[in-house]
Amino acid sequence: MDIQLKRGILEVCVLKALEKQDSYGYQIIKDLSPFVLLSESTLYPILRRIEAAGCVTVYSVEHNGRLRKYYHLTPAGQARILGFLNDWNEVVKAYDFIRGNDDEKT
Amino acid sequence: MDIQLKRGILEVCVLKALEKQDSYGYQIIKDLSPFVLLSESTLYPILRRIEAAGCVTVYSVEHNGRLRKYYHLTPAGQARILGFLNDWNEVVKAYDFIRGNDDEKT
DNA sequence: TGAACATACTATACCATGCGCAGTATTGCG
DNA sequence: CGCAATACTGCGCATGGTATAGTATGTTCA
Numbered sequence: 001m002d003i004q005l006k007r008g009i010l011e012v013c014v015l016k017a018l019e020k021q022d023s024y025g026y027q028i029i030k031d032l033s034p035f036v037l038l039s040e041s042t043l044y045p046i047l048r049r050i051e052a053a054g055c056v057t058v059y060s061v062e063h064n065g066r067l068r069k070y071y072h073l074t075p076a077g078q079a080r081i082l083g084f085l086n087d088w089n090e091v092v093k094a095y096d097f098i099r100g101n102d103d104e105k106t
Numbered sequence: 107m108d109i110q111l112k113r114g115i116l117e118v119c120v121l122k123a124l125e126k127q128d129s130y131g132y133q134i135i136k137d138l139s140p141f142v143l144l145s146e147s148t149l150y151p152i153l154r155r156i157e158a159a160g161c162v163t164v165y166s167v168e169h170n171g172r173l174r175k176y177y178h179l180t181p182a183g184q185a186r187i188l189g190f191l192n193d194w195n196e197v198v199k200a201y202d203f204i205r206g207n208d209d210e211k212t
Numbered sequence: 213t214g215a216a217c218a219t220a221c222t223a224t225a226c227c228a229t230g231c232g233c234a235g236t237a238t239t240g241c242g
Numbered sequence: 243c244g245c246a247a248t249a250c251t252g253c254g255c256a257t258g259g260t261a262t263a264g265t266a267t268g269t270t271c272a
C-alpha cells in the first residue's frame with residue numbers, strides 16, 4: 001500500500017488488534033499481517049505514542065527469560081477507534097469524488 | 107477531517123478536479139470544497155508537485171491584468187488517479203478490519 | 213476616500229508519521 | 243557453530259499538510 005495512505009490508519013489498526021485481548025509487539029505484527037503490513041520500526045513508535053496518549057496501558061510479563069511488554073486497550077483507546085470510524089465518512093466523501101459516480105452501481 | 111487521513115488523497119482530488127476541464131488554484135479550492143477542504147498553502151505545493159511529476163501541464167492566461175496559471179491533466183495524471191483507485195482496495199481491507207464485521211450487513 | 217474583502221499566487225518553516233537500518237539479547241534448529 | 247525467529251530499542255530521513263506572511267489587483271460599501 002502507498003505509505004501516505006497508511007497515515008492515521010495503522011495506529012487505529014493496532015488499537016483494534018488489542019480490542020479482543022492484550023498483546024505484544026511481535027504478535028501484533030503477525031496478527032495484522034493479513035490486513036495491513038507494518039514493520040517493527042513502525043509499530044514500536046506507535047505503541048509508545050498510544051501509550052502516551054492514554055489509549056493503552058502496559059505491563060511486562062516474563063517469557064523465556066525475557067520481558068514481554070503486553071498492551072491493554074483502555075476506554076480512551078476504544079473511543080479513539082470510534083472517532084476514527086466517524087472521521088472515515090469524510091474520507092469516503094473524498095474517495096467518492098475521486099472515483100466519480102459515472103456508473104451508479106458497481 | 108484528521109490531517110493524517112488526508113495524506114495521498116488530496117493530491118488525487120486535485121488531479122480529479124482537473125479531469126473535466128483545466129482549472130487554476132483558487133477555482134480548484136472552491137470546486138473541491140464540497141468534498142474536501144484544503145487551504146492555499148496546501149494546494150500550491152501540490153500543484154508544483156504534480157507538475158514536477160508530469161501529471162499536469164501548466165499555461166498562463168492573463169485575467170484582469172494578472173496571470174492565472176491553468177493546469178491541464180496529462181495521461182500520466184489520469185494513470186495516477188487509476189493507480190490510487192487500485193491502491194484503495196488495500197485501504198478498505200485495513201478499514202474493514204478496524205470496523206470489524208460483527209454486523210454482517212449494514 | 214479608504215477600509216475591508218475576494219481573487220490569485222509565492223515563500224518559509226514546522227510537525228507528525230511511516231520506514232530503513234542498525235543494535236542487543238535469547239531460544240532453537242541444522 | 244551459524245542462522246533464523248523472537249522481542250525490543252534508537253537514529254535519521256522523506257513525505258506532505260499547515261500556519262503564517264507577503265505581494266498585488268479589483269470590487270464593495272460606509
